[in-house]
Every structure is written in structure tokens, then in C-alpha cells.
Amino acid sequence: MKAISRSPLPENFLRLPMKSTKIPSxxxxxxxxxxxxxxxxxxxxxSIDSSKSPTPVTPAGPPPLVVVGSANADIYVExxxxxxxxxxxxxxxxxxxxxxxxxxxxxxxxKLEYPTYFVGQVGKDAHGKLITAALEDGGxxxxxxxxxxxxxxxxxxxxxxSGGQNSIIIVGxxxxxxxxxxxxxxxxxxxxxAGIVLLxxxxxDSVNIQVAKAARSAGVPVILDAGGVDAPIPQELLDxxxxxxxxxxxxxxLTGCPTESFEQxxxxxxxxxxxxxxxxxxxLGAKGSAFFKQxxxxxxxxxxxxxxxxxxxxAGDTFxxxxxxxLVEGKSKEECLKFAAAAASLCVQVKGAIPSMPxxxxxxxxxxxx
Numbered sequence: 001m002k003a004i005s006r007s008p009l010p011e012n013f014l015r016l017p018m019k020s021t022k023i024p025s026x027x028x029x030x031x032x033x034x035x036x037x038x039x040x041x042x043x044x045x046x047s048i049d050s051s052k053s054p055t056p057v058t059p060a061g062p063p064p065l066v067v068v069g070s071a072n073a074d075i076y077v078e079x080x081x082x083x084x085x086x087x088x089x090x091x092x093x094x095x096x097x098x099x100x101x102x103x104x105x106x107x108x109x110x111k112l113e114y115p116t117y118f119v120g121q122v123g124k125d126a127h128g129k130l131i132t133a134a135l136e137d138g139g140x141x142x143x144x145x146x147x148x149x150x151x152x153x154x155x156x157x158x159x160x161x162s163g164g165q166n167s168i169i170i171v172g173x174x175x176x177x178x179x180x181x182x183x184x185x186x187x188x189x190x191x192x193x194a195g196i197v198l199l200x201x202x203x204x205d206s207v208n209i210q211v212a213k214a215a216r217s218a219g220v221p222v223i224l225d226a227g228g229v230d231a232p233i234p235q236e237l238l239d240x241x242x243x244x245x246x247x248x249x250x251x252x253x254l255t256g257c258p259t260e261s262f263e264q265x266x267x268x269x270x271x272x273x274x275x276x277x278x279x280x281x282x283x284l285g286a287k288g289s290a291f292f293k294q295x296x297x298x299x300x301x302x303x304x305x306x307x308x309x310x311x312x313x314x315a316g317d318t319f320x321x322x323x324x325x326x327l328v329e330g331k332s333k334e335e336c337l338k339f340a341a342a343a344a345s346l347c348v349q350v351k352g353a354i355p356s357m358p359x360x361x362x363x364x365x366x367x368x369x370x
Contacts, residue, residue, distance in 0.1 A: 063195030064115040064141075065324055068211045069102020070175040070202030070228070071120045071135075071145075073127035073155040074313070074353060080162055096127075098134030099353035100154060100175065101200040101227050104314050108321035108343070108357045110139030114328070117190050119144040119183075119211075120203070121174040127153035128174075134354050144187050151177040154202070164309040164348065170228075175203050183210050192218035195328040198321060201228025205237060212240035221327075223281070225320050226250040238276045245281040245320050265290065266298065281323060283316050289341065291333050301337035304345040304370055314353030319344040322363070342366045 109116035122128030226246035350356035
């Protein structure tokens, strides 16, 4: 059996046969599957209530998507424009919805009908219950979601303008506090048995480093979404990441390079290579996306136009998680980019982050129509 390399991620990695009976559509069959004998042991499931016995081990199936990250209550205010310094303005409306980059990405995986675990923390409060319910409704497995009493659930104020653009202020809460010095054996076990791991930067770097190291030790690829804390990324984390995924603004801030043209984006990606990351997935907003791999020609994907744009809040998370799902299902990078573009196109047509995550059937129907 061909060995699975750890980094960089080879093109034929994770071309696994899908055995789940939950997705019967013949349109979902893999293209050119390889290494059909590769399999992982079943993932043990543990109850989030320590007073209960661990959930029995689930039957063998496709290795899951494991998202480790943040969960927020997103407080939306709809405004015509951002207030000036010292100015008070009135919002047209306001509501509180479940969100957070980690929860968004996990819910996207669940709604796409791929086995998805979420490892994260919420407070013992109403916002925590809101997020837990939203994740459950999205089909996410919450055996590794922890409720902490010493910190409130993280939340964010999302200022949504009429054109769908947004500005966001984040309060970390349980996302940034009360994490154990070392992750539990059960959390590390689900990470090591994953098909792919998604990280973001709305939880402590120390947690992300533990997760990335555990994944690397088991040959599990890691995608790091650059969204979150606007600070340098520790080299120890980058050393254990297979695919780095910034948007163009994050890429510019982290590399110090302009990213106005595609040529400039390529130059900024070259800096990422020097930082130790050999594959970079760049989200370019209205200009689409691009996948860069050191030594190879970039792959570009234009947007799939949306009939209307109501809210772009969860679009980046939808794109990254959809790309990860397609990748772990064995799709080519071109197919992954197109699948993610379709999911993001559907996302921006609905208000709210988690409420806007599309289901698999909707994504496939859109792909058939373009």
C-alpha cells in the first residue's frame, strides 16, 4: 500500500471510496479513486457530559471532517452606513444568530452531509444553548463540545450594510479562555482519526498548535483559515499546516505585500512558501479564488454569480469548509474549487452565517446549472 505523506499534501491523498449510505446520489461518486485499501479505524465517540458513559464506537465509515475552533453568538445590526467617530446611528433591525468561524465551518460540513465533529467551547448561558442547538440542527457531532462555567460564550457584533458587506467586532469569551493546558485524550483521538482537520485563528494559538501536531503525527492534513486574530502566526503552527487559506486582505497583512492584482497575490504567496507553507488557498471575494502549490501553476476559479447578495458574513467559512469536504471525498483541486464556489454563491443569498450554509443537494443542483 502506498504510504501517505504528511506534508506537502499530494494530489492523490484521500481519494477514498465513500461507503456512507446517507448520500445515495450517483452524482457524488469519486473521480479516479486511488488506494481503495486505505482506511482508518472508527472514531470513538465520547459524551460531553462527564457523568454519562462514553458513546459506543460508531461503525466504520468515511474519516470525518474535524473542525477545531470558535463558536460565537453573532449580534446582527442592519445599517445604511458605518457610524463616524463620535456618532450614534440607528439600525434598521437587529437579531442574534449562531456563528463563529469554527461553528460556521463545522455546520457547513454537517449540512453537506459529511461526518463532521466540532471541538470547541461555549459558556453556560443562553448564547451557548443557541449555538449548541444550531450545530445539532446542522448535523454536527458534538461529543467534543465543552461547556465552561468560568467564561461567557463568545460573541460578535456584525454591522451589516445594505450592499451585503459587513464589519465585525469579536469578543472572545469561552473561545479564548478556559482551555486546558493539554487537550484531552478523547479530543486528540478524534483529531488523529480525522480525514482532514480545519483550524482558524479565533482560539488560542497554543490550542491550534496542539491540534496541528496531533494531526501531523497521524498523517492527517490540516487546513488553517487565516481569519481571526490579526497577529503574526507562530512558526510552530505553520510548520504543521498543509494548506494555508487567507483571503486577499489577510494575505496582504500577514506578508506585507500588496494584493491588488493577481501577479501581486502570487508574489505574496511566494512569501508564504518561505514561511514554510507549500500550498495556499486564497479567497478573492468577487474575483473568485485561487489554489497555489509550490512548483506548480496556480489554479484559478471565478465566482459563480449569485442572483442576489444579502450577506457575505459566512461566505469565506462556507468556501473553506466546502473545499475541505470535496478534498476529503477525493475530488481534484479544480473540482474542490468549483464545489466551494457554488456553496459560497448560495451562502451570500441568505442572511446569517449558519442559517446561510447550503445543503448538498442545492450545491449539486447549482453546479449542474452552470
